[in-house]
Amino acid sequence: MFEKKRSALIIGCGRLGGHIAEYLAEHGLRVTIMDEDPEAFRRLSESFGGLLLQGNGIDEAQLVRAGIENADLFIAATGDDSRNNLLAQIACRIYEVPTVFARFDDANFEKLVEDLPIRGIFPFTLSLAEFEKDFEFLFGEED
Amino acid sequence: MHIVIAGGYEQTDFLIENLKENGHKLTVINAHKEYCEKLSAHHDLPVFHGDPTRFYVLNEAGIEGADVLVSLSERDENNLAVCQFAKKCFHIPHTVCTVRNPKNVQLFQELGVGHVLSSTHMVAKFLTEAATIQDLVETLPLEDNRVNLFSVVLKGEEPCIGRNLIQMTLPGNTIIGCIIRANGAMVVPSGTDVLSAGDKLYILTAPGQQDLVLKALKE
Structure with missing residues (x-):
């Protein structure tokens, strides 16, 4: 699937960003991950071979230094919906990164990106769907 | 005109006074509870307490049909989100915001915000002109x-x-x-x-x- 060494840029090294970074590195991508807090990188395993950069990514110059111009994949995974919205739109509309993901706690943010080639990741919606599936499985037949 | 003022602090007071004098209909949305209480005590206008980057807050405030939305958050990314919600979901034709980072003036305009003002930018421009x-x-x-x-x-x-x-x-x-x-x-x-x-x-x-x-x- 990844014949050429593709590159991924991830902003936010929280649980989601960190796990995605490890996953992509294991799948042979060249990964760069950025976080404001250098402590956040501690959650990455020792064998993680990606590049770590300190910064919030809000400044375009930081994104350019992190290689956004040549990235094949961009993931906005900070804990802040507004910030992820801005980052994903910069990646998609200004730098035309071919594949862009953005994490949103508030599913309403999908409305802001639905016309754009930005894929939303909605942890809350996913958890709720999981719950509903289980609930239906356990109690669904009682109706 | 119906003007929505989302976020902001000191500038909001000045703006409200000014716009009210000129006979505009105003709606204020602000995340600071005490500030909202102060505003509603001093002015006869609808004040909604809540984070304007939340869709349901904008929805509760009934901003659909407003002519202009001004977003004055201190965080540039919040201003972008508020202006984009206003435009896309509430069909407000004119959006205005301030930005802290002067580089965001052009960026936000490219991302669809109608008018982007940066005070730093304006001071810099003024100084260049006056040189x-x-x-x-x-x-x-x-x-x-x-x-x-x-x-x-x-x-x-x-x-x-x-x-x-x-x-x-x-x-x-x-x-x-x-x-x-x-x-x-x-x-x-x-x-x-x-x-x-x-x-x-x-x-x-x-x-x-x-x-x-x-x-x-x-x-």
Whole structure:
């Protein structure tokens, strides 16, 4: 699937960003991950071979230094919906990164990106769907 | 007009006073509870407490159908989200926001915000404009802001020095009303009067054209 060494840029090294970074590195991508807090990188395993950069990514110059111009994949995974919205739109509309993901706690943010080639990741919606599936499985037949 | 003011602190007070005096219908949304209480105690207008980056807060505030939304958050990314929600989900035709990072002026415009203002940007622009012209003394708005009167002192390096007024290309609706010479003499100029170093010019122009006039004096 990844014949050429593709590159991924991830902003936010929280649980989601960190796990995605490890996953992509294991799948042979060249990964760069950025976080404001250098402590956040501690959650990455020792064998993680990606590049770590300190910064919030809000400044375009930081994104350019992190290689956004040549990235094949961009993931906005900070804990802040507004910030992820801005980052994903910069990646998609200004730098035309071919594949862009953005994490949103508030599913309403999908409305802001639905016309754009930005894929939303909605942890809350996913958890709720999981719950509903289980609930239906356990109690669904009682109706 | 129906204007929504989302976020902001001190600037909000000033803006509310100003817009109310001009007879606009206002809706205020602010995340600071105490500030909301203060606002509703002082002004007779709808104040909604909540984070304006939340869709349901904007929805509760009933902003659909408003003409303008102004977003004054201290965080640039919040302003982008609020303006985009306003435009996309509540069909507000005009969105305005401030940004802290001057680089975001162009970026936010490209991302669909109608008007983006950066105070840092405006100060920087002003300083660049004023660089070759010594003192930009003051601007006096007249006739409900339909005319501006302002004065500049020519340093001596401007290309317009030594030229007839008739040779200058000023923007439309602009006139040099009066020249105070370096020796204090007052001249109501005609086209044949020549500008010299140290002249103080009193200029009447349409609002928003001050930059153009300054540029014309420099070129």
